[in-house]
Amino acid sequence: MAEPPTLRMPKALQALGFLARELPMTAHAQRKLGDVFSISVSGLPPLVIVADPALVKEVFTSDASDLRAGEGNAVLLPLVGASSVLLLDQAAHMRQRKLMLPPLHGDRMRIYGEVMREITDDEIDSWPLNQPFSMHQSTQAITLRVILRTVFGIEDGAQMADLERLLPKLVDLGQWVTMIPALQRGGGRASPWGRFLRAREQVDAILFDEIGRRRLDSEATAERSDVLSLLMQARDEDGEPMTDLELRDELVTMLVAGHETTATTLAWTFERLLRHPKALERLQAEVTLGEESSYLDAVIKETLRVRPVLNYAMRRLASPTRVGAYDLPAGWQIAVSLVLVGLREDLYPEPLAWRPERFLNRTPETYGWIPFGGGVRRCLGASFAQYEMTTVLRRIVERCDLRAAEPASEMRKRRAITFVPARGAQVIVEQRRAAAANTVTA
Template sequence: MAIVSKQVSVESDPGPIGAPPGLPTLPGLDALFGAAYGAGYLIGGERLAHRLIEHYGPVMRVPIVGLGTLAVVSDPELVKQVFTAKPDVLLGGEGVGPAAAIYGHESMFVLEEPEHLRRRKLLTPPLHGQALESYGPIIADETRRAMARFPIDRPFRMLRAARGFTLDIIVRVIFGVSDRAEIARLGHPFEELLDLGLTDVAVVRYMLRDIGTMRWWPRLARINRDVVSVVAPLIAQRRRDPELSARQDMLSLLMCARTDTGEAMTDSEIIADLITLMLAGHETSATTLSWMFDELLHRPDALARVRAEAETGATEYTMAVINETMRLRPPVPFTARVTTGHYQLGDYLLEPGTRIVLYIDAVNKNPRTYLEPHRFQPERFLGTRPSTYGWIPFGGGIKRCLGASFSQRELIIATHTLLREGDFTPVHSHEDRPVRRSAVVIPRGGVEIRYRPRHCPPSQ
């Protein structure tokens, strides 16, 4: 397939280039077909999407009500073209517009250039370098606290447990608090917001936003007021703190951040990006950690290798397990860009306003990139970095997830702490199955496991 990385103007002659193949519609009935196909995905999920991709190929056209025409991409070469396109040709913020339903329209995540880049630079220091190193003890501490509450020798769901302690981790990392009551108070409205975002109500409301479903959403409005009510006073308190510049929590670092021209973030910008960091840094980590345990507990040899690294402090194989888990089970199965004009994608010409959906789940399992793409094989990532355009659980280009380094560090420390201090066994002989919840794919059964503290006396 020829890859042409350029915008095609409206006046240009596309020659023999045509629209990509895809699901049919009838003139005048686009909305009806778009509603049917949208409902089909909500019901059929990833299994249906993969079957359609196998039939239609690496670029598939799908009309979806509220989203317009989608060009669903599963070819890594086309992913490269999209990720390297100019930001005024393919809009990244508009591409992930549905996330604005929960993250809010001021979130860095949904902004376009140059505002996105300005805010991204301000958010970078809290997620890298010395600040990132300082979060390690918090991750280990909260993981151990959670283990003290695990039921012993009785089944429980890893996903639920992981959501609990990853929420406590991100609250402590962002707000710099350690009092248990304060952690719970600050985390509660964000947990409610995440729970709302994991329902199909959020998806349907966004798809039907033209009839006012987003403007009138009392539950979301109430939760957002609760978020502001707990965060705004804390910001005001920090502004009066003479030691603010010495603090390492994300909130303080954001408040001290300045652009090259000395511009600081406003309170509303800080709150919007805290919502993004809280939600993105919580659910995806908990989901990936649960999938990792599902894979490892059904593979004793791999489990033994990770446990050995937990004892020695090595990370190479553990990182390979993380990479392979995120290849097979990316928490979010897609990302997108929107065309500003006629745009040539590979062999096809896309209309202005087309939403190019990079189907992460299919890209990560492309057989041209990976032998036995559906097999869990961490060894494929030993001694090599994941493919930039064939492994995209964090997205890519200028919109690549800013919290990728934090997520990977959190997964390593949490996994090593769990395996160093506990023995785990699976409840079921088979691995869990994926199920879509809103825009996230999670283990259907929550990964049921049993736990026993290591070296625990038999009488306990």
């Protein structure tokens, strides 16, 4: 049975290298071993890393009963709950996906544009002039408010303030206690697990209360356009609605999957854009004319290519499976590397250079541009995220003259499973235009 090649080094060293210097190590392994190789992280079954579009297609289109993503996400259970689409596989997974897809689909996103612009305007108005600040912190505030208003449908100011305070705490603590299961004990006030449980209790109380209120006023709920209200009206193939618990779990899932990812991609977009003055000039010229800008879209696609927030789309093998020339036993994990695929020289000449022109008037290759993963597990929020990112970026560029706080590029820093700009994407606003001027209602 042919197994994928692996680096010749002790397993403990491989594990250490993978944890401490994952990106250089996998790039080195790809150069030495090719587009499929395995890495052993002590105590776990080998991880097979895949970086070739043809094999990516094989993995993404394989029978979902052989390749499972839900099992691999099981550690997230305390945070997202047992009905989360992230944790399910096969029929149960497809049921949740079918219920969630229509509210998050394509053109529907336009109805959220006004709210997205309003939230961005408020954030812009709070920025200091001629003083560095972290764009990442700002995009985190924007994307959280956007999710709360458009996905959760929160309108009440006090409830909004409570959730803005509690949700980052829940997700932050949740990342620690799910990554280090040994922390899941003791429930004392000071322990991480105790603090996590209390934050979860408080968040759940607000969410169940909100769901209950909307159920009571079903006529008003039917008129609403937020994602939660639409999910409450959705029916599965047997005509069954989602339960309160399912609704709660999917709300937290969309927050966990959609908040930090979108905020970080926006932060990287500014980190890259502000170091490419010609691109910034072109973008500014296009948005000021108020035209639909395909360049804007290309700027985001190129940023997602060189700085995908997540490195892997993971699948666990439920049965022995052949991938390319290799036979992989049940229990192994396949990690499609979003980073390595994005940096392929054959698809993207001079792959490290950030050049939005690559995507101008060109649809990316299905399996060669995969920052949102693929197949039956492809990101459910991809349309939402892309629409939000173009709306926020357009608004900021329209209203502000920006520059990078320092000329040197920011390195990638690992934060839980994401890679973020190491200094928080430090920027300086040199000039801010009034909200009313140049307003484009696209």
